[in-house]
Amino acid sequence: MRLRLMLALLLGIGAAAACDRGVRSEDVGMTSSGIAVSRAGTTGGQAVRPGIHPAVVFGERVNPYTGNASAIQDGRRLFVAYNCSGCHGGRAGGGMGPALRDSAWIYGNSDTQIFGTIVEGRSAGMPAWGKVLPEDQIWKLVAYIRTLGTAEEPDKVLQ
Amino acid sequence: MRIAYSLSAAVAAALVVSGCKGSATETGMTPSTGTAPAGEVTAALAATPSSGANGNPANAGPGEWTLPGRDYGQTRYSPLDQITAANVRNLKVAWTFSTGVPRGHEGSPLVVNNTMYIVTPYPNNVFAIDLTKPSGPLKWSYHPTTNPASQGEACCDVVSRGASYADGTIVFNRLDNHTVALDAETGKVKWDIQLDSINHGSTMTMAPLIVKDKVIVGNSGGEMGVRGWVAAVDLKSGKLLWRAYNTGPDKDVLIGADFKPYYPQYRGADAGIKTWPGEQWRLGGSTVWGWITYDPDANLIYYGTSNPGVWNPDLRPGDNLWGATVFARDPDTGAARWAYQLTPHDSWDYDGVNESMVVDLPIGGQSRKVVVHFDRNGFGYTIDRLTGQVLVAEPYQFINWSTGVDLKTGRPARVPSKETHQGVNARNICPSSTGARDQQPAAYSPRTGLFYTPTTNLCMDYKGIDASYIAGTPYLGADVQMYAGPGGNRGEFIAWDAVHGKKVWGDKEMFPVWSGALATAGDIVFYGTMDGWFKAVDAKTGQELWKFKCGSGVIGNAMTFLGPDGKQYVAVYSGIGGWAGAVALAGIANTDPTAALGAVGGMADLPKYTAPGSTMYVFGL
Numbered sequence: 001m002r003l004r005l006m007l008a009l010l011l012g013i014g015a016a017a018a019c020d021r022g023v024r025s026e027d028v029g030m031t032s033s034g035i036a037v038s039r040a041g042t043t044g045g046q047a048v049r050p051g052i053h054p055a056v057v058f059g060e061r062v063n064p065y066t067g068n069a070s071a072i073q074d075g076r077r078l079f080v081a082y083n084c085s086g087c088h089g090g091r092a093g094g095g096m097g098p099a100l101r102d103s104a105w106i107y108g109n110s111d112t113q114i115f116g117t118i119v120e121g122r123s124a125g126m127p128a129w130g131k132v133l134p135e136d137q138i139w140k141l142v143a144y145i146r147t148l149g150t151a152e153e154p155d156k157v158l159q
Numbered sequence: 160m161r162i163a164y165s166l167s168a169a170v171a172a173a174l175v176v177s178g179c180k181g182s183a184t185e186t187g188m189t190p191s192t193g194t195a196p197a198g199e200v201t202a203a204l205a206a207t208p209s210s211g212a213n214g215n216p217a218n219a220g221p222g223e224w225t226l227p228g229r230d231y232g233q234t235r236y237s238p239l240d241q242i243t244a245a246n247v248r249n250l251k252v253a254w255t256f257s258t259g260v261p262r263g264h265e266g267s268p269l270v271v272n273n274t275m276y277i278v279t280p281y282p283n284n285v286f287a288i289d290l291t292k293p294s295g296p297l298k299w300s301y302h303p304t305t306n307p308a309s310q311g312e313a314c315c316d317v318v319s320r321g322a323s324y325a326d327g328t329i330v331f332n333r334l335d336n337h338t339v340a341l342d343a344e345t346g347k348v349k350w351d352i353q354l355d356s357i358n359h360g361s362t363m364t365m366a367p368l369i370v371k372d373k374v375i376v377g378n379s380g381g382e383m384g385v386r387g388w389v390a391a392v393d394l395k396s397g398k399l400l401w402r403a404y405n406t407g408p409d410k411d412v413l414i415g416a417d418f419k420p421y422y423p424q425y426r427g428a429d430a431g432i433k434t435w436p437g438e439q440w441r442l443g444g445s446t447v448w449g450w451i452t453y454d455p456d457a458n459l460i461y462y463g464t465s466n467p468g469v470w471n472p473d474l475r476p477g478d479n480l481w482g483a484t485v486f487a488r489d490p491d492t493g494a495a496r497w498a499y500q501l502t503p504h505d506s507w508d509y510d511g512v513n514e515s516m517v518v519d520l521p522i523g524g525q526s527r528k529v530v531v532h533f534d535r536n537g538f539g540y541t542i543d544r545l546t547g548q549v550l551v552a553e554p555y556q557f558i559n560w561s562t563g564v565d566l567k568t569g570r571p572a573r574v575p576s577k578e579t580h581q582g583v584n585a586r587n588i589c590p591s592s593t594g595a596r597d598q599q600p601a602a603y604s605p606r607t608g609l610f611y612t613p614t615t616n617l618c619m620d621y622k623g624i625d626a627s628y629i630a631g632t633p634y635l636g637a638d639v640q641m642y643a644g645p646g647g648n649r650g651e652f653i654a655w656d657a658v659h660g661k662k663v664w665g666d667k668e669m670f671p672v673w674s675g676a677l678a679t680a681g682d683i684v685f686y687g688t689m690d691g692w693f694k695a696v697d698a699k700t701g702q703e704l705w706k707f708k709c710g711s712g713v714i715g716n717a718m719t720f721l722g723p724d725g726k727q728y729v730a731v732y733s734g735i736g737g738w739a740g741a742v743a744l745a746g747i748a749n750t751d752p753t754a755a756l757g758a759v760g761g762m763a764d765l766p767k768y769t770a771p772g773s774t775m776y777v778f779g780l
Contacts, residue, residue: 092751093755094747096310
């Protein structure tokens with residue numbers, strides 16, 4: 001009973017802090033370890049948010065370029081220019097890095113999740129591009145990646 | 160519930176912390192918002208094998224296998240003769256061992272002092288199996304802290320090609336550029352030296368060769384804009400003794416007064432700069448990820464260098480020395496003795512890293528000291544190993560990029576329509592980038608005088624495209640698609656007469672033969688296939704004598720040894736992967752023929768025949 005009360009209290013604090021930053025309330029459970037409370041006191045009321053889910057870090061984001069054909073084409077160009085194609089395959093079928101045109105997604109394939117993976121990098125060799133690419137370009141890459149295997153995919157391979 | 164939740168949060172936090180660290184400080188990305196960071200881009204024969212030349216190190220017995228290719232000359236020949244053409248049909252599985260890593264298993268185990276040593280693909284675990292006890296318990300195992308980010312820097316699966324043994328020491332390379340020496344009895348680390356960095360795309364996948372008191376190693380990364388090198392590390396202390404780069408000024412390449420190449424185009428100062436535009440040699444690949452061989456009499460090591468970087472040849476006009484080149488060096492000093500460039504201005508990713516086998520052959524009525532080298536470019540070369548003069552150069556598989564090698568100049572005659580260029584999709588080039596053969600090594604039997612080599616029969620379309628150098632990411636500039644070559648069989652296992660440059664027999668295979676060969680005194684030859692067959696064929700005729708279907712495709716190199724029971728065994732890894740086999744691994748989609756650097760186009764049906772595995776099979780009578 002006492003434990004439950006404490007948990008509710010913690011969640012409440014976490015939720016308040018989270019709402020300040022516009023993070024969805026379902027994510028604040030991440031702050032219920034108790035560490036969050038003491039940290040909250042020392043970080044101006046902001047809870048620690050471990051960010052395995054990009055939505056926790058970035059908030060649930062909406063790609064401004066979804067369905068924008070010219071941005072998708074730009075994304076394809078950037079995919080080659082930044083050497084994404086070298087690792088993930090000429091048409092993102094994989095190689096040094098995993099395929100992006102199949103159904104398996106280690107870190108998820110929502111706009112926010114793909115955005116998070118590009119920004120943060122992943123430990124098996126995916127570089128962190130967040131500090132070197134403008135957000136605008138990252139969203140164009142996401143827009144391109146979301147078209148792989150669909151009718152909208154640009155620069156399809158000629159067989 | 161609460162505890163579990165807190166734990167997961169803690170784990171998540173830990174992941175974030177370590178993930179940030181790994182990404183930010185260890186992959187060392189330096190991309191800018193532009194595509195080209197400033198300052199980093201510019202634009203049977205009566206063969207008579209010599210007794211000592213290709214011999215085993217003095218401390219290795221006939222039933223042992225201490226070096227990657229068994230002997231210094233890498234003939235992959237064993238004098239064991241219990242298993243013969245007459246009885247091989249009785250060969251059965253004796254025991255198996257799972258390495259627990261379902262990635263491409265290239266290379267082979269070693270057997271020394273009744274102990275078998277295995278190095279796995281990343282994370283490069285090492286197992287020492289006690290062959291004297293029932294059930295083969297481990298003497299020890301070693302689990303290094305190989306940097307996970309190195310997986311993202313390895314072009315063609317996270318393979319290891321094995322270890323070398325000498326003086327109670329097992330030496331192997333980690334994918335993240337550490338060379339490590341372990342006490343063979345205890346597994347304790349004797350020394351560990353980091354020789355390069357993944358920050359700019361270097362990895363290490365090759366098997367070291369121990370020559371006397373030196374460990375010879377080199378790097379991988381010709382697809383990443385690295386600068387290739389070969390180095391010697393002191394076997395006792397683990398100290399770096401010398402390092403020779405394969406591009407750049409003579410002082411870096413260790414070209415000095417002893418350098419006496421046979422052909423004049425290699426003479427003159429600083430050819431490793433002058434045959435490149437601007438500073439492109441700094442990103443010029445020419446790595447050393449294949450095999451090192453050694454001639455104790457001449458005291459020379461031999462190795463080949465990879466493709467020059469970048470793949471798009473229009474970005475690097477010139478011969479691009481010393482890419483796609485065979486070097487002979489003094490192992491004591493690293494000084495270059497001679498060099499021969501197999502593919503000047505490589506325009507197809509024809510790495511020259513395949514082994515140069517040390518043998519003596521009767522040529523022109525006299526015994527010649529030669530190396531025999533089956534190159535990616537499709538030519539089987541017989542080269543005087545003291546001078547670098549090419550004696551024989553004939554295609555051992557279908558090729559159409561060249562009409563032949565001029566032995567007077569050493570240069571291949573090129574077919575203009577098969578040159579590759581920026582913005583042009585050059586069609587039907589044979590062989591494909593995977594080569595008429597990749598690293599999977601050949602065997603030589605002094606009893607038949609024949610060389611036995613796996614081959615690949617893939618062709619390709621190759622289009623040069625823009626390339627931007629971003630440290631730690633691929634530096635390619637090519638859009639490639641492969642497909643089956645003439646005849647439709649994508650591989651063939653052949654016997655080769657290196658005196659006359661002629662194929663003697665061939666066994667066609669559905670897929671490229673990506674497993675190394677083993678020849679024995681039982682006059683049989685072993686090899687594996689990507690669809691999982693392990694085969695024994697007659698050394699004289701190529702007739703299939705026995706086969707066994709392994710759990711996963713075979714891209715490892717067969718080896719043989721004597722067990723403590725005095726019986727002969729044959730061992731091979733089963734575990735699909737590598738470059739051509741990548742499409743069978745998790746994470747590769749066969750709907751993109753340009754995936755895995757273009758290999759998927761030619762291999763899209765492989766997943767119908769095999770799936771990832773990680774088993775070593777040991778066979779006995």
